[in-house]
Amino acid sequence: MSEERVKMRKQLGLLEGVAIILGIIFGSGIFISPKEVLEKTGSVWGALTVWGVCGVLATLGAMSYAELGTTLAQSGGDYHYINEAFGPLPAFLYLWDANLIFVPSTNAIMALTFANNILEPIFPNCSIDPWSKKLIAAVTICFLTFINAYDVKFTTRVQNIFMFTKISALIVIIIGGIVWMARGKVEHFQDGWAGTKTSVSDWSVAFYSGIFSYSGWNYLNFMTEELREPFVNLPRAIYISLPMVTGIYLLANLSYLAVLGPVGVRATDAIAVDFAIASLGWLRWCMPALVAIAVLGGLSVHVMTSSRMCFAGARNGHMPELLAHINVACMSPLPSLIFLMLISLIMLIPDSLTSLITYCTVVESFFTTLSCSAVLWLRYKKPHLPRPIKVALWMPSVFVCASAALLVVPAWSEPAAVAAGALITLTGVPAYLLLVRHPPQRLQTISTKFTHTCQKLFLSAVEDDKEE
Secondary structure, eight states: OOOOOOOOOOOOHHHHHHHHHHHSSSSSGGGHHHHHHHHHHHHHHHHHHHHHHHHHHHHHHHHHHHHHHHSSSSSTTHHHHHHHHHOHHHHHHHHHHHHIIIIHHHHHHHHHHHHHHHOOOTTTTTTOOOHHHHHHHHHHHHHHHHHHHOOOOHHHHHHHHHHHHHHHHHHHHHHHHHHHHTTTTTGGGGGTEEEETOHHHHHHHHHHHHHHTTTTTTGGGGGGGGBBBHHHHHHHHEEEEEEEEHHHHHHHHHHHHHHHHHHHHHSSSHHHHHHHHHHHHGGGHHHHHHHHHHHHHHHHHHHHHHHHHHHHHHTTSOOOOOGGBBBTTTTHHHEEEEEEEHHHHHHHHOOHHHHHHHHHHHHHHHHHHHHHHHHHHHHOOOOOOOOSSOOOTTHHHHHHHHHHHHHHHHHHHSSHHHHHHHHHHHTHHHIIIIIISSHHHHHHHHHHHHHHHHHHHHHHHHHHHHHH
């Protein structure tokens, strides 16, 4: 379906852009990764260094994406940039991986994390049936899909509330840590380099964990087409969000380490809750709810932004044509939302998603590196392309080199995950040749008939609503 026929309405401003970036970054990472970063670096100052460097890398990547997002101002994010710079096959492989693994598994993980945080305070010290968690996770995914499909503007207002709630939770942690340190309890920072590890592999894994917590800085680019004044609001949202995130993450980790100490951080599986128990008094009862809200807000943003990637792929003929349709009453990509919801529900079936998390981290990092390298390639391939924002070349260069170096380590530390990622990615090649490049005539006929049938059903429902 052509771009001229299908476009999203511009209804998002600067505040909504900031809320989307903060909403997806302030998800579960800051409540999961501090333990892993500290274990792999071995020291307090080593861990804080990783958090600071990861913030700088995320900022460099986000600024590079600001150039891409204003130069190629269409929805789709990484998919659109890879398609423009490197051609349809790499772009299809990105879609293939994203729709089969990245998006649905991330949705499933975040929904299960939300279920854990609301069930454990209600049933403390109890063994909870895994299927109870999965049922709550499934209801959560369905509900967030519904509100995203119902009204984009309403959803962004809800996400604004989530954003301020999540920032408030982290500010409570930061203030608690500052008060703790103001009382002179800073013994954990004395000789803070003690125990620092020298293994390149360990430090690389620490950086992966840190980068995972910052992931999401590129998701506003999925919705560039819906931003009002994108040449202004996209870079401003990035410039506001990333320094804020880096500062908050550093201060939150300072607070964790001051109160719990290295031993306490390594021992906990619920760092925010244990921090609250140790330092916040009666406010400790609020922390599980605040963490649950943070995860819920991140999941809502992820559902919204990832559906635009699927929509953009379908609009270019890399996904079924039906997924390129928009619900004209609500101005949302309803078929894409439902498609990703169904796959996300399937991802809830396995008992363990650990291998999927590892696979996602490696392969998604590869495609992010490829997307950012599009800045360099397009400067060479299309030097006269209008660029409302033009970043210094050292920014994408540093990001690409650092990300590429981090990608080398899993080849020997996690060979199974790398092999699985490569295998699943390569299965997209025959799928591309069969379904996109040379689709059988019968398959095209069936797809067209199915799409037209869905269109008729939808138009019939719209007419019935108008008559009522």
